[in-house]
Amino acid sequence: MPEGDTVWRSAHLLDRALRGGVITRFDLRVPQVATADLTGQTVRESVSRGKHLLLRTSGGSTLHTHLKMEGEWLVLRPGARWPKPAFRARAVVATATAEAVGFDLGLVELLPGTPEHPADESAAVGHLGPDPLNDDPFDAAAAARGILQDPRPIHVALQDQRHVAGFGNEYANELLFLRGIHPRTPASEVDAAKLIDLGVRTIRLNRDRPVRSFTGDTRRGRGNWVYGRARQPCRRCGTVIQTGMLGADPTRERTVFWCPHCQPMPAGTGDGTGDGTGDGTDRA
Structure with a gap:
């Protein structure tokens, strides 16, 4: 599942392949921006912000x-056969030396700008909180303050x-297990500082691993x-892992997993299933 570490690696993959190259092909396969053409511009950089990827060009556009849930960017040699069907491609950016293809992307938009006035990215990523992979x-x-103030x-x-910015469902499940916290525990009752510290250390370790792991074991099926x-x-x-659903509303529920012994349920929180209250869960 793509989370902050996946997007960080994707951004760096694109940056290594495209940075400084003149765009020879620019093809966005979504109706809103299908006619956009940035050929002739130079790729300035590719960066991530949380789960978002921003590719900036010399013309000021982003x-x-x-x-x-399903998207990925692949970098291929120009003219190489795509490993996935063409109808699944949502974006193509090519230079003389590399062709980047975004398959099954959940969002594709072009933020317009000029060299003098680069694209305003605040509408796309301005709402995001601190980013453990990009903020220094x-x-x-x-981050801890925001968690503690959330009901x-x-x-x-x-x-x-x-x-x-950057933690998705897999991180939430695994970090809560490692801290011994039941998923239905009110956020205001956890040690948010220690949880955030663990999350930051974990996502930074996974950023540099070829395979995401929370156990330290990168063998297939052993990482969670x-x-x-x-x-x-x-x-x-050895207790049987339980599962249920939680979300800000019924349309944004996520599957939760927990160990009843290692993550005891707080008093008065129900049976560990159901949904949350409020809005904004996993807000992109």
Whole structure:
């Protein structure tokens, strides 16, 4: 599942392949921007912000994409056969030495600008909170403050990109297990500073790994403690992993996984399933 570390690696992949190259092909396959053409401009840089990818050009425009659940960027040799069907391509940016193809992208938009007045990216990413992979220094206190002021379950609050940018459902499940926190615990009742510290260290480690892992084991099927392991034994205590649904509203529910022994349910929080309250869960 694409999360902040995946997008960071994708941005750096595009940056290494395209930076400084003159665009020879620019093809956006979504109706709103299908006629846009930036050929002849130079790729200035490709950067990530949370789960967002921003490709900036010498003309001042920014190609803004979001992988959502299924998307990915691939870099190929010019003229090479695409490994996926062409109908799944949503964006193509090519130079003389590389062709970048974005497949199954959840969002593609072009933010217009000029060399004198580059694109205003605030509407796309201005709402995002501190980003552990791009901010130096990272404002951990602001991220923790946002979590503590959120009245919703911690599993919902941790994915709100306004608090901290880059953590999605897999991170929320795994970090809560590692801290021994039930997903329905009110966010205001957790040690947010320690949770954020763990999350920052974990996502930075995973940024530099070829395979995401929360256990330290990168072998296939060994990287997660609870995520995707419903009805399997806990790797620590052997208790069967439970699963349910949580979200800001019924249209944005996510599957949650937890160990009833390692993550005891707080008193008065129900049976561990259902939805949260408020809005903004996993807000992109």
